[in-house]
Amino acid sequence: MFSFCAEPDILEGLQWVTCYLTTGKHFAFYASFGTVMLLLAVTAPVALLFGFGGATAARSTIAPLRWFGKGYTAIVRGIPDIAFFMFFVIALDQAFEFVRHKVLCPEWTDPIRQGNDFVVCSAAKLPLSSSPQWMHETYGFMLAVLTFAIVFGAFAANVLYGGMGAVPRGQLETAEAYGMSRRQTFWRILVPQMWIYALPGLSNLWMILIKATPLLFLLGVEDIVYWARELGGSKTQVFSYPHPDWRLYYFLGLLVFYLSLTKVSEIVLSNLTDKLSKGQATMGGESQRKAVAS
Amino acid sequence: MKKIIMSVAILAMSSSFALADTIRMGTEGAYPPYNFINDAGEVDGFERELGDELCKRAELTCEWVTNEWDSIIPNLVSGNYDTIIAGMSITDERDEVIDFTQNYTPPSPSIYVAASADVDVTTGIIAAQTSTIQSGHVASSGATLVEFATPDETLAAVKNGEADAVLADVDFLRPVAEESNGELVIVGEPVFLGGGVGLGVRESDNELRDKFDAAIQSMKDDGTLNTMITKWFGADAYTF
Numbered sequence: 001m002f003s004f005c006a007e008p009d010i011l012e013g014l015q016w017v018t019c020y021l022t023t024g025k026h027f028a029f030y031a032s033f034g035t036v037m038l039l040l041a042v043t044a045p046v047a048l049l050f051g052f053g054g055a056t057a058a059r060s061t062i063a064p065l066r067w068f069g070k071g072y073t074a075i076v077r078g079i080p081d082i083a084f085f086m087f088f089v090i091a092l093d094q095a096f097e098f099v100r101h102k103v104l105c106p107e108w109t110d111p112i113r114q115g116n117d118f119v120v121c122s123a124a125k126l127p128l129s130s131s132p133q134w135m136h137e138t139y140g141f142m143l144a145v146l147t148f149a150i151v152f153g154a155f156a157a158n159v160l161y162g163g164m165g166a167v168p169r170g171q172l173e174t175a176e177a178y179g180m181s182r183r184q185t186f187w188r189i190l191v192p193q194m195w196i197y198a199l200p201g202l203s204n205l206w207m208i209l210i211k212a213t214p215l216l217f218l219l220g221v222e223d224i225v226y227w228a229r230e231l232g233g234s235k236t237q238v239f240s241y242p243h244p245d246w247r248l249y250y251f252l253g254l255l256v257f258y259l260s261l262t263k264v265s266e267i268v269l270s271n272l273t274d275k276l277s278k279g280q281a282t283m284g285g286e287s288q289r290k291a292v293a294s
Numbered sequence: 295m296k297k298i299i300m301s302v303a304i305l306a307m308s309s310s311f312a313l314a315d316t317i318r319m320g321t322e323g324a325y326p327p328y329n330f331i332n333d334a335g336e337v338d339g340f341e342r343e344l345g346d347e348l349c350k351r352a353e354l355t356c357e358w359v360t361n362e363w364d365s366i367i368p369n370l371v372s373g374n375y376d377t378i379i380a381g382m383s384i385t386d387e388r389d390e391v392i393d394f395t396q397n398y399t400p401p402s403p404s405i406y407v408a409a410s411a412d413v414d415v416t417t418g419i420i421a422a423q424t425s426t427i428q429s430g431h432v433a434s435s436g437a438t439l440v441e442f443a444t445p446d447e448t449l450a451a452v453k454n455g456e457a458d459a460v461l462a463d464v465d466f467l468r469p470v471a472e473e474s475n476g477e478l479v480i481v482g483e484p485v486f487l488g489g490g491v492g493l494g495v496r497e498s499d500n501e502l503r504d505k506f507d508a509a510i511q512s513m514k515d516d517g518t519l520n521t522m523i524t525k526w527f528g529a530d531a532y533t534f
Contacts, residue, residue, distance in 0.1 A: 008333075023333040023334065023335070024333065024334035024335035024336070025331060025332070025333050025334065025335040027335070028335045086365060086368075090368060090369070090372050093372065093374070094372060097373070114497070114498040115497055115498070116371045116391050116392070116497065117371050117373075117496045117497055117498040117499075118371060118372050118373050119373065119496070119498050120373065125373065129316045129317075129318055129376070130316040130355075133357060133359070136359070217362060218362065218365065220359075220361060220362075220369075220374075222360075229444070229446070230323075230324065230331060233324075233444075233446035234446065234449065234450075234470075236326060236327075236469045236470060236473055237469065237473060238326045238327050238330065238339070238469070239326070239330070239332065239333060240332070240333045241333055242473070245446075245449075245450055245453070247450075
Protein backbone atom coordinates (compact mmCIF):
# COMPACT_ATOMS: atom_id res chain seq x y z
CA MET A 1 0.00 0.00 0.00
CA PHE A 2 2.70 2.48 1.02
CA SER A 3 5.88 2.75 -1.03
CA PHE A 4 8.12 1.91 1.92
CA CYS A 5 6.35 -1.43 2.30
CA ALA A 6 8.08 -2.94 -0.72
CA GLU A 7 10.64 -4.83 1.36
CA PRO A 8 9.05 -5.97 4.62
CA ASP A 9 12.21 -7.71 5.86
CA ILE A 10 14.11 -4.50 6.56
CA LEU A 11 11.25 -2.60 8.18
CA GLU A 12 11.14 -1.88 11.88
CA GLY A 13 8.87 -0.46 14.54
CA LEU A 14 6.00 1.71 13.47
CA GLN A 15 6.65 1.28 9.75
CA TRP A 16 6.50 -2.48 10.15
CA VAL A 17 3.21 -2.23 12.02
CA THR A 18 1.79 0.16 9.42
CA CYS A 19 2.73 -2.13 6.57
CA TYR A 20 1.58 -5.19 8.47
CA LEU A 21 -1.85 -3.75 9.13
CA THR A 22 -2.34 -2.67 5.53
CA THR A 23 -1.62 -5.97 3.77
CA GLY A 24 -4.20 -7.36 1.39
CA LYS A 25 -4.99 -10.00 3.96
CA HIS A 26 -5.78 -7.39 6.58
CA PHE A 27 -8.09 -5.58 4.20
CA ALA A 28 -9.91 -8.85 3.67
CA PHE A 29 -10.21 -9.00 7.47
CA TYR A 30 -11.60 -5.46 7.67
CA ALA A 31 -14.03 -6.17 4.84
CA SER A 32 -15.29 -9.26 6.65
CA PHE A 33 -16.75 -7.01 9.38
CA GLY A 34 -18.96 -5.65 6.61
CA THR A 35 -19.89 -9.20 5.62
CA VAL A 36 -21.02 -9.97 9.15
CA MET A 37 -23.02 -6.74 9.46
CA LEU A 38 -24.63 -7.37 6.08
CA LEU A 39 -25.51 -10.90 7.09
CA LEU A 40 -27.17 -9.61 10.27
CA ALA A 41 -28.98 -6.86 8.41
CA VAL A 42 -30.40 -9.24 5.81
CA THR A 43 -30.98 -12.29 7.97
CA ALA A 44 -32.86 -10.62 10.82
CA PRO A 45 -35.83 -9.36 8.78
CA VAL A 46 -35.96 -12.50 6.65
CA ALA A 47 -35.88 -14.74 9.73
CA LEU A 48 -38.62 -12.62 11.30
CA LEU A 49 -40.68 -13.06 8.16
CA PHE A 50 -40.14 -16.83 8.23
CA GLY A 51 -41.03 -16.81 11.91
CA PHE A 52 -44.20 -14.81 11.32
CA GLY A 53 -45.20 -17.19 8.54
CA GLY A 54 -44.47 -20.20 10.72
CA ALA A 55 -46.39 -18.81 13.70
CA THR A 56 -49.38 -17.84 11.54
CA ALA A 57 -49.37 -21.26 9.90
CA ALA A 58 -49.20 -22.97 13.29
CA ARG A 59 -52.37 -21.07 14.38
CA SER A 60 -54.21 -21.72 11.15
CA THR A 61 -57.61 -23.40 11.09
CA ILE A 62 -56.58 -25.30 7.96
CA ALA A 63 -55.09 -28.56 9.20
CA PRO A 64 -52.28 -29.14 6.60
CA LEU A 65 -51.07 -25.57 7.04
CA ARG A 66 -51.09 -26.02 10.81
CA TRP A 67 -49.12 -29.25 10.49
CA PHE A 68 -46.62 -27.50 8.29
CA GLY A 69 -46.14 -24.65 10.77
CA LYS A 70 -45.79 -26.96 13.75
CA GLY A 71 -43.59 -29.39 11.84
CA TYR A 72 -41.26 -26.61 10.70
CA THR A 73 -40.67 -25.30 14.20
CA ALA A 74 -40.40 -28.74 15.76
CA ILE A 75 -37.97 -30.16 13.20
CA VAL A 76 -35.66 -27.21 12.77
CA ARG A 77 -35.52 -26.43 16.49
CA GLY A 78 -34.64 -30.03 17.23
CA ILE A 79 -31.68 -30.37 14.85
CA PRO A 80 -28.28 -29.21 16.16
CA ASP A 81 -27.21 -26.03 14.36
CA ILE A 82 -23.89 -27.42 13.31
CA ALA A 83 -25.45 -30.49 11.69
CA PHE A 84 -27.92 -28.24 9.95
CA PHE A 85 -25.19 -25.98 8.64
CA MET A 86 -22.96 -28.83 7.52
CA PHE A 87 -25.50 -30.92 5.68
CA PHE A 88 -28.53 -28.82 4.90
CA VAL A 89 -26.57 -26.32 2.85
CA ILE A 90 -24.95 -29.00 0.70
CA ALA A 91 -28.36 -30.61 0.25
CA LEU A 92 -29.95 -27.26 -0.65
CA ASP A 93 -27.21 -26.53 -3.16
CA GLN A 94 -27.66 -29.99 -4.67
CA ALA A 95 -31.43 -29.52 -4.84
CA PHE A 96 -30.99 -26.30 -6.86
CA GLU A 97 -28.52 -27.98 -9.18
CA PHE A 98 -30.75 -31.03 -9.53
CA VAL A 99 -33.65 -28.90 -10.71
CA ARG A 100 -31.47 -26.95 -13.12
CA HIS A 101 -30.00 -30.19 -14.43
CA LYS A 102 -33.47 -31.58 -15.17
CA VAL A 103 -34.47 -28.37 -16.94
CA LEU A 104 -31.27 -27.54 -18.79
CA CYS A 105 -29.85 -30.94 -19.70
CA PRO A 106 -32.77 -33.25 -20.55
CA GLU A 107 -30.60 -35.22 -23.00
CA TRP A 108 -28.17 -36.23 -20.22
CA THR A 109 -28.46 -39.96 -19.53
CA ASP A 110 -25.79 -40.59 -16.88
CA PRO A 111 -27.06 -40.94 -13.33
CA ILE A 112 -26.68 -37.86 -11.13
CA ARG A 113 -25.60 -39.90 -8.14
CA GLN A 114 -22.55 -41.93 -9.01
CA GLY A 115 -21.42 -43.61 -5.82
CA ASN A 116 -20.51 -40.74 -3.52
CA ASP A 117 -20.40 -38.24 -6.33
CA PHE A 118 -23.04 -35.75 -7.24
CA VAL A 119 -22.63 -35.09 -10.94
CA VAL A 120 -24.73 -32.65 -12.93
CA CYS A 121 -24.01 -31.33 -16.39
CA SER A 122 -21.72 -28.32 -16.40
CA ALA A 123 -24.52 -25.99 -17.56
CA ALA A 124 -26.48 -26.84 -14.43
CA LYS A 125 -23.72 -25.92 -11.99
CA LEU A 126 -24.70 -23.15 -9.65
CA PRO A 127 -22.90 -20.88 -10.14
CA LEU A 128 -21.21 -22.05 -13.31
CA SER A 129 -17.64 -23.26 -12.84
CA SER A 130 -16.56 -20.59 -15.28
CA SER A 131 -18.19 -17.71 -13.42
CA PRO A 132 -15.89 -15.42 -11.47
CA GLN A 133 -15.09 -16.05 -7.85
CA TRP A 134 -17.24 -13.18 -6.54
CA MET A 135 -20.33 -14.92 -7.95
CA HIS A 136 -19.42 -18.06 -6.05
CA GLU A 137 -18.95 -15.99 -2.93
CA THR A 138 -22.23 -14.15 -3.36
CA TYR A 139 -24.01 -17.44 -3.93
CA GLY A 140 -22.40 -18.88 -0.80
CA PHE A 141 -23.43 -15.81 1.14
CA MET A 142 -27.02 -16.13 -0.01
CA LEU A 143 -27.11 -19.79 0.92
CA ALA A 144 -25.84 -18.69 4.32
CA VAL A 145 -28.59 -16.09 4.68
CA LEU A 146 -31.24 -18.59 3.67
CA THR A 147 -29.94 -21.22 6.10
CA PHE A 148 -29.66 -18.74 8.96
CA ALA A 149 -33.15 -17.47 8.17
CA ILE A 150 -34.64 -20.96 8.21
CA VAL A 151 -32.96 -21.86 11.50
CA PHE A 152 -33.68 -18.61 13.29
CA GLY A 153 -37.10 -18.37 11.65
CA ALA A 154 -38.11 -21.58 13.42
CA PHE A 155 -37.12 -20.15 16.79
CA ALA A 156 -38.81 -16.86 15.96
CA ALA A 157 -41.95 -18.75 14.94
CA ASN A 158 -42.14 -20.31 18.37
CA VAL A 159 -41.58 -16.97 20.09
CA LEU A 160 -44.23 -15.22 17.98
CA TYR A 161 -46.63 -18.13 18.49
CA GLY A 162 -46.21 -17.59 22.21
CA GLY A 163 -46.61 -13.84 21.79
CA MET A 164 -49.86 -14.32 19.89
CA GLY A 165 -51.12 -16.64 22.62
CA ALA A 166 -50.28 -14.09 25.31
CA VAL A 167 -52.48 -11.28 23.98
CA PRO A 168 -55.38 -11.10 26.50
CA ARG A 169 -58.39 -13.04 25.29
CA GLY A 170 -60.60 -10.07 26.26
CA GLN A 171 -59.03 -7.97 23.52
CA LEU A 172 -59.98 -10.49 20.87
CA GLU A 173 -63.47 -10.99 22.30
CA THR A 174 -64.06 -7.26 22.16
CA ALA A 175 -62.96 -7.20 18.53
CA GLU A 176 -65.38 -10.00 17.74
CA ALA A 177 -68.11 -8.16 19.60
CA TYR A 178 -67.52 -5.16 17.37
CA GLY A 179 -68.15 -7.45 14.44
CA MET A 180 -64.63 -7.75 13.09
CA SER A 181 -63.89 -10.78 10.95
CA ARG A 182 -61.18 -13.29 11.90
CA ARG A 183 -58.80 -11.65 9.47
CA GLN A 184 -59.51 -8.15 10.80
CA THR A 185 -59.11 -9.30 14.39
CA PHE A 186 -55.78 -10.86 13.49
CA TRP A 187 -54.28 -7.89 11.69
CA ARG A 188 -55.79 -5.05 13.69
CA ILE A 189 -55.85 -6.41 17.24
CA LEU A 190 -53.61 -9.42 17.60
CA VAL A 191 -50.55 -8.53 15.51
CA PRO A 192 -50.00 -4.98 16.82
CA GLN A 193 -50.25 -6.16 20.41
CA MET A 194 -48.26 -9.38 20.29
CA TRP A 195 -44.85 -7.71 19.82
CA ILE A 196 -44.45 -6.65 23.43
CA TYR A 197 -44.93 -10.25 24.52
CA ALA A 198 -42.61 -11.58 21.84
CA LEU A 199 -39.88 -8.97 22.27
CA PRO A 200 -37.89 -10.58 25.11
CA GLY A 201 -37.69 -13.81 23.14
CA LEU A 202 -36.87 -12.02 19.90
CA SER A 203 -34.15 -9.96 21.53
CA ASN A 204 -32.62 -13.20 22.81
CA LEU A 205 -32.64 -14.55 19.27
CA TRP A 206 -30.98 -11.42 17.95
CA MET A 207 -28.18 -11.76 20.48
CA ILE A 208 -27.73 -15.43 19.62
CA LEU A 209 -27.72 -14.57 15.93
CA ILE A 210 -24.90 -12.08 16.48
CA LYS A 211 -22.87 -14.75 18.19
CA ALA A 212 -23.74 -17.44 15.64
CA THR A 213 -22.19 -15.60 12.69
CA PRO A 214 -18.86 -17.50 13.00
CA LEU A 215 -20.82 -20.50 11.70
CA LEU A 216 -20.48 -18.68 8.39
CA PHE A 217 -17.13 -20.29 7.80
CA LEU A 218 -18.74 -23.71 7.75
CA LEU A 219 -20.56 -22.39 4.71
CA GLY A 220 -17.36 -21.24 3.05
CA VAL A 221 -17.93 -17.55 3.83
CA GLU A 222 -14.81 -16.05 5.35
CA ASP A 223 -15.95 -14.13 8.40
CA ILE A 224 -14.16 -12.12 11.10
CA VAL A 225 -13.38 -15.12 13.31
CA TYR A 226 -11.85 -16.99 10.37
CA TRP A 227 -9.62 -14.05 9.49
CA ALA A 228 -8.68 -13.38 13.12
CA ARG A 229 -7.59 -16.98 13.50
CA GLU A 230 -5.82 -16.95 10.15
CA LEU A 231 -4.01 -13.65 10.76
CA GLY A 232 -3.25 -14.28 14.41
CA GLY A 233 -1.77 -17.75 13.97
CA SER A 234 2.00 -17.92 14.18
CA LYS A 235 3.74 -17.16 10.89
CA THR A 236 7.04 -18.68 9.77
CA GLN A 237 9.61 -17.05 7.48
CA VAL A 238 7.59 -18.20 4.45
CA PHE A 239 5.38 -15.17 5.10
CA SER A 240 6.43 -11.57 4.52
CA TYR A 241 5.54 -10.58 8.07
CA PRO A 242 6.59 -13.45 10.35
CA HIS A 243 5.33 -13.22 13.90
CA PRO A 244 4.52 -15.55 16.84
CA ASP A 245 1.03 -16.56 17.88
CA TRP A 246 -0.94 -13.30 18.11
CA ARG A 247 -4.40 -14.76 18.17
CA LEU A 248 -5.02 -13.38 21.65
CA TYR A 249 -4.81 -9.78 20.39
CA TYR A 250 -7.00 -10.45 17.39
CA PHE A 251 -9.59 -12.17 19.51
CA LEU A 252 -9.48 -9.30 22.01
CA GLY A 253 -10.32 -7.05 19.08
CA LEU A 254 -13.26 -9.28 18.23
CA LEU A 255 -14.35 -9.20 21.87
CA VAL A 256 -14.57 -5.42 21.73
CA PHE A 257 -16.48 -5.60 18.46
CA TYR A 258 -19.01 -8.14 19.72
CA LEU A 259 -19.47 -6.37 23.07
CA SER A 260 -20.11 -3.01 21.40
CA LEU A 261 -22.54 -4.65 19.01
CA THR A 262 -24.48 -6.24 21.86
CA LYS A 263 -24.38 -2.99 23.87
CA VAL A 264 -25.85 -1.01 20.97
CA SER A 265 -28.45 -3.74 20.47
CA GLU A 266 -29.42 -3.57 24.13
CA ILE A 267 -29.98 0.15 23.97
CA VAL A 268 -32.09 -0.12 20.82
CA LEU A 269 -34.10 -3.02 22.23
CA SER A 270 -34.81 -1.27 25.51
CA ASN A 271 -36.07 1.79 23.61
CA LEU A 272 -38.25 -0.50 21.55
CA THR A 273 -39.62 -2.13 24.69
CA ASP A 274 -40.59 1.28 26.07
CA LYS A 275 -42.35 2.15 22.86
CA LEU A 276 -44.24 -1.10 22.57
CA SER A 277 -45.27 -1.08 26.26
CA LYS A 278 -47.34 2.02 25.74
CA GLY A 279 -50.93 1.38 26.76
CA GLN A 280 -50.37 -2.34 27.27
CA ALA A 281 -51.76 -4.30 30.20
CA THR A 282 -48.25 -5.32 31.21
CA MET A 283 -45.97 -4.26 34.07
CA GLY A 284 -44.09 -1.99 31.71
CA GLY A 285 -47.25 -0.37 30.41
CA GLU A 286 -48.60 0.00 33.93
CA SER A 287 -45.53 1.82 35.22
CA GLN A 288 -45.62 4.15 32.22
CA ARG A 289 -49.22 5.03 33.07
CA LYS A 290 -48.32 5.69 36.68
CA ALA A 291 -45.37 7.87 35.72
CA VAL A 292 -47.67 10.04 33.57
CA ALA A 293 -50.34 10.24 36.25
CA SER A 294 -48.05 11.31 39.08
CA MET B 295 -36.16 -14.01 0.08
CA LYS B 296 -38.16 -15.61 -2.66
CA LYS B 297 -37.31 -12.66 -4.82
CA ILE B 298 -33.61 -13.07 -4.11
CA ILE B 299 -33.69 -16.78 -4.91
CA MET B 300 -35.64 -16.12 -8.07
CA SER B 301 -33.28 -13.43 -9.22
CA VAL B 302 -30.30 -15.68 -8.49
CA ALA B 303 -31.92 -18.46 -10.48
CA ILE B 304 -32.71 -16.15 -13.36
CA LEU B 305 -29.25 -14.61 -13.24
CA ALA B 306 -27.65 -18.03 -13.24
CA MET B 307 -29.89 -19.42 -15.96
CA SER B 308 -29.46 -16.49 -18.26
CA SER B 309 -25.70 -16.37 -17.89
CA SER B 310 -23.91 -17.41 -21.03
CA PHE B 311 -23.20 -21.01 -21.85
CA ALA B 312 -19.64 -20.38 -22.87
CA LEU B 313 -18.26 -23.28 -20.91
CA ALA B 314 -14.55 -22.88 -20.92
CA ASP B 315 -12.91 -25.64 -18.91
CA THR B 316 -12.51 -23.83 -15.61
CA ILE B 317 -11.18 -26.18 -12.99
CA ARG B 318 -11.75 -25.08 -9.43
CA MET B 319 -8.85 -26.06 -7.21
CA GLY B 320 -9.88 -26.61 -3.60
CA THR B 321 -7.29 -26.10 -0.87
CA GLU B 322 -7.17 -25.42 2.84
CA GLY B 323 -4.90 -22.39 2.95
CA ALA B 324 -3.59 -23.11 6.44
CA TYR B 325 -0.71 -25.56 6.00
CA PRO B 326 2.49 -23.74 5.06
CA PRO B 327 4.55 -24.31 3.07
CA TYR B 328 2.12 -26.64 1.21
CA ASN B 329 -0.64 -24.07 1.01
CA PHE B 330 -1.32 -20.86 2.88
CA ILE B 331 -2.90 -17.47 2.44
CA ASN B 332 -0.09 -15.01 1.77
CA ASP B 333 -0.04 -11.42 2.97
CA ALA B 334 -1.81 -10.24 -0.15
CA GLY B 335 -4.71 -12.52 0.78
CA GLU B 336 -4.10 -15.02 -2.02
CA VAL B 337 -3.45 -18.74 -1.97
CA ASP B 338 0.30 -19.30 -2.04
CA GLY B 339 2.80 -22.07 -1.37
CA PHE B 340 4.21 -25.20 -2.94
CA GLU B 341 0.84 -26.42 -4.10
CA ARG B 342 -0.11 -23.06 -5.60
CA GLU B 343 3.00 -23.05 -7.76
CA LEU B 344 2.61 -26.74 -8.56
CA GLY B 345 -1.09 -26.45 -9.34
CA ASP B 346 -0.60 -23.49 -11.66
CA GLU B 347 2.14 -25.37 -13.51
CA LEU B 348 -0.01 -28.52 -13.77
CA CYS B 349 -2.92 -26.51 -15.14
CA LYS B 350 -0.64 -24.93 -17.70
CA ARG B 351 0.66 -28.31 -18.83
CA ALA B 352 -2.84 -29.81 -18.94
CA GLU B 353 -4.12 -26.68 -20.72
CA LEU B 354 -6.79 -25.97 -18.14
CA THR B 355 -7.97 -22.68 -16.71
CA CYS B 356 -7.75 -22.97 -12.97
CA GLU B 357 -9.25 -20.99 -10.14
CA TRP B 358 -8.30 -21.31 -6.48
CA VAL B 359 -10.80 -21.66 -3.66
CA THR B 360 -10.31 -22.34 0.02
CA ASN B 361 -12.39 -24.66 2.11
CA GLU B 362 -12.23 -25.84 5.68
CA TRP B 363 -10.35 -29.13 6.08
CA ASP B 364 -13.27 -30.85 7.86
CA SER B 365 -15.66 -30.49 4.95
CA ILE B 366 -13.11 -30.55 2.13
CA ILE B 367 -14.11 -34.03 0.85
CA PRO B 368 -17.93 -33.59 1.07
CA ASN B 369 -17.66 -30.35 -0.91
CA LEU B 370 -15.56 -32.04 -3.58
CA VAL B 371 -17.98 -34.91 -4.15
CA SER B 372 -20.84 -32.43 -4.10
CA GLY B 373 -19.19 -30.57 -6.95
CA ASN B 374 -18.36 -27.23 -5.33
CA TYR B 375 -14.84 -27.55 -6.69
CA ASP B 376 -13.11 -30.09 -8.86
CA THR B 377 -9.87 -31.02 -7.13
CA ILE B 378 -8.42 -31.18 -3.64
CA ILE B 379 -4.86 -29.94 -3.62
CA ALA B 380 -4.24 -29.52 0.06
CA GLY B 381 -1.33 -31.68 1.20
CA MET B 382 -3.69 -34.63 1.33
CA SER B 383 -1.86 -37.93 1.68
CA ILE B 384 -3.12 -40.85 -0.35
CA THR B 385 -4.69 -43.41 1.99
CA ASP B 386 -6.96 -46.39 1.44
CA GLU B 387 -9.78 -44.86 3.49
CA ARG B 388 -9.84 -41.70 1.41
CA ASP B 389 -9.42 -43.68 -1.80
CA GLU B 390 -12.76 -45.35 -1.13
CA VAL B 391 -14.53 -41.99 -1.26
CA ILE B 392 -12.53 -40.02 -3.82
CA ASP B 393 -9.86 -40.76 -6.42
CA PHE B 394 -6.24 -39.67 -6.29
CA THR B 395 -3.78 -38.83 -9.03
CA GLN B 396 -0.30 -40.26 -8.69
CA ASN B 397 1.60 -38.66 -5.83
CA TYR B 398 3.39 -35.37 -6.39
CA THR B 399 5.48 -35.62 -3.25
CA PRO B 400 7.11 -38.90 -2.23
CA PRO B 401 5.95 -40.43 1.05
CA SER B 402 7.68 -38.13 3.52
CA PRO B 403 7.94 -38.80 7.22
CA SER B 404 5.83 -37.24 9.92
CA ILE B 405 7.67 -36.06 13.01
CA TYR B 406 6.85 -35.26 16.60
CA VAL B 407 7.56 -31.81 17.97
CA ALA B 408 7.42 -31.13 21.69
CA ALA B 409 8.23 -28.39 24.16
CA SER B 410 10.88 -30.49 25.89
CA ALA B 411 13.15 -33.24 24.62
CA ASP B 412 12.19 -35.88 27.20
CA VAL B 413 8.61 -36.44 26.03
CA ASP B 414 7.65 -40.08 25.44
CA VAL B 415 5.57 -40.02 22.27
CA THR B 416 4.13 -43.49 22.80
CA THR B 417 2.44 -42.74 26.12
CA GLY B 418 1.99 -38.96 26.26
CA ILE B 419 -0.79 -36.70 25.03
CA ILE B 420 -0.28 -36.06 21.33
CA ALA B 421 -2.00 -33.35 19.29
CA ALA B 422 -2.90 -33.84 15.62
CA GLN B 423 -5.21 -32.27 13.09
CA THR B 424 -8.63 -33.91 12.78
CA SER B 425 -9.07 -36.52 10.01
CA THR B 426 -5.42 -36.71 9.05
CA ILE B 427 -3.18 -39.74 8.68
CA GLN B 428 -1.29 -38.43 11.70
CA SER B 429 -4.37 -38.44 13.95
CA GLY B 430 -5.08 -41.99 12.79
CA HIS B 431 -1.55 -43.01 13.67
CA VAL B 432 -1.64 -41.42 17.13
CA ALA B 433 -4.94 -43.14 17.89
CA SER B 434 -3.41 -46.54 17.14
CA SER B 435 -0.02 -45.86 18.76
CA GLY B 436 -1.18 -46.08 22.36
CA ALA B 437 -0.71 -42.37 23.07
CA THR B 438 -3.66 -40.16 24.03
CA LEU B 439 -4.92 -38.25 20.99
CA VAL B 440 -6.23 -34.70 21.10
CA GLU B 441 -7.55 -33.40 17.80
CA PHE B 442 -7.75 -29.84 16.51
CA ALA B 443 -9.42 -28.36 13.45
CA THR B 444 -6.36 -26.48 12.14
CA PRO B 445 -2.62 -27.21 12.14
CA ASP B 446 -1.97 -23.95 13.95
CA GLU B 447 -4.10 -24.99 16.90
CA THR B 448 -2.13 -28.23 17.31
CA LEU B 449 1.02 -26.15 17.75
CA ALA B 450 -0.66 -23.80 20.20
CA ALA B 451 -1.74 -26.83 22.24
CA VAL B 452 1.88 -27.94 22.62
CA LYS B 453 3.07 -24.44 23.49
CA ASN B 454 0.49 -23.94 26.22
CA GLY B 455 1.00 -27.41 27.66
CA GLU B 456 -2.36 -28.89 26.68
CA ALA B 457 -0.54 -31.58 24.72
CA ASP B 458 2.93 -33.06 25.16
CA ALA B 459 3.78 -33.19 21.47
CA VAL B 460 2.30 -32.69 18.02
CA LEU B 461 2.53 -35.10 15.10
CA ALA B 462 2.47 -33.64 11.58
CA ASP B 463 4.34 -33.66 8.28
CA VAL B 464 8.05 -32.94 8.58
CA ASP B 465 7.75 -30.21 5.94
CA PHE B 466 5.27 -28.32 8.05
CA LEU B 467 6.89 -28.87 11.45
CA ARG B 468 10.59 -28.50 10.69
CA PRO B 469 10.51 -24.75 9.87
CA VAL B 470 8.32 -24.18 12.90
CA ALA B 471 10.77 -25.95 15.22
CA GLU B 472 13.78 -24.24 13.66
CA GLU B 473 12.30 -20.77 14.05
CA SER B 474 11.05 -21.25 17.62
CA ASN B 475 14.41 -20.36 19.26
CA GLY B 476 14.55 -23.65 21.09
CA GLU B 477 11.03 -23.44 22.45
CA LEU B 478 10.02 -26.45 20.36
CA VAL B 479 12.20 -29.44 19.61
CA ILE B 480 11.88 -32.47 17.39
CA VAL B 481 11.49 -35.64 19.48
CA GLY B 482 11.16 -39.37 18.87
CA GLU B 483 11.62 -41.22 15.63
CA PRO B 484 10.04 -40.09 12.35
CA VAL B 485 7.10 -42.22 11.22
CA PHE B 486 6.30 -42.97 7.59
CA LEU B 487 2.61 -42.69 6.83
CA GLY B 488 0.52 -42.76 3.65
CA GLY B 489 1.59 -42.99 0.05
CA GLY B 490 2.69 -39.44 -0.56
CA VAL B 491 0.53 -36.44 -1.37
CA GLY B 492 -1.74 -36.56 -4.39
CA LEU B 493 -4.44 -34.50 -6.02
CA GLY B 494 -7.93 -35.59 -5.01
CA VAL B 495 -10.64 -35.74 -7.68
CA ARG B 496 -14.18 -37.14 -7.84
CA GLU B 497 -14.33 -40.85 -8.62
CA SER B 498 -16.50 -40.10 -11.64
CA ASP B 499 -14.00 -37.59 -13.00
CA ASN B 500 -11.58 -39.97 -14.72
CA GLU B 501 -10.86 -37.58 -17.55
CA LEU B 502 -9.61 -34.88 -15.21
CA ARG B 503 -7.59 -37.37 -13.19
CA ASP B 504 -5.85 -38.63 -16.34
CA LYS B 505 -5.00 -35.08 -17.42
CA PHE B 506 -3.42 -34.25 -14.07
CA ASP B 507 -1.72 -37.64 -13.94
CA ALA B 508 -0.06 -36.95 -17.28
CA ALA B 509 0.95 -33.45 -16.20
CA ILE B 510 2.47 -34.72 -12.94
CA GLN B 511 4.31 -37.44 -14.87
CA SER B 512 5.76 -34.90 -17.28
CA MET B 513 6.95 -32.77 -14.34
CA LYS B 514 8.53 -35.83 -12.75
CA ASP B 515 10.23 -36.74 -16.02
CA ASP B 516 11.85 -33.38 -16.71
CA GLY B 517 12.87 -32.81 -13.09
CA THR B 518 10.87 -29.62 -12.53
CA LEU B 519 8.90 -31.29 -9.74
CA ASN B 520 12.06 -32.08 -7.79
CA THR B 521 13.28 -28.51 -8.24
CA MET B 522 9.99 -27.22 -6.90
CA ILE B 523 10.07 -29.59 -3.90
CA THR B 524 13.60 -28.50 -3.03
CA LYS B 525 12.63 -24.85 -3.40
CA TRP B 526 9.74 -25.05 -0.94
CA PHE B 527 10.81 -27.79 1.47
CA GLY B 528 14.55 -27.29 1.61
CA ALA B 529 17.58 -29.10 0.23
CA ASP B 530 17.20 -32.17 2.41
CA ALA B 531 13.57 -32.84 1.46
CA TYR B 532 12.70 -36.19 -0.07
CA THR B 533 12.54 -36.04 -3.87
CA PHE B 534 11.71 -38.48 -6.63
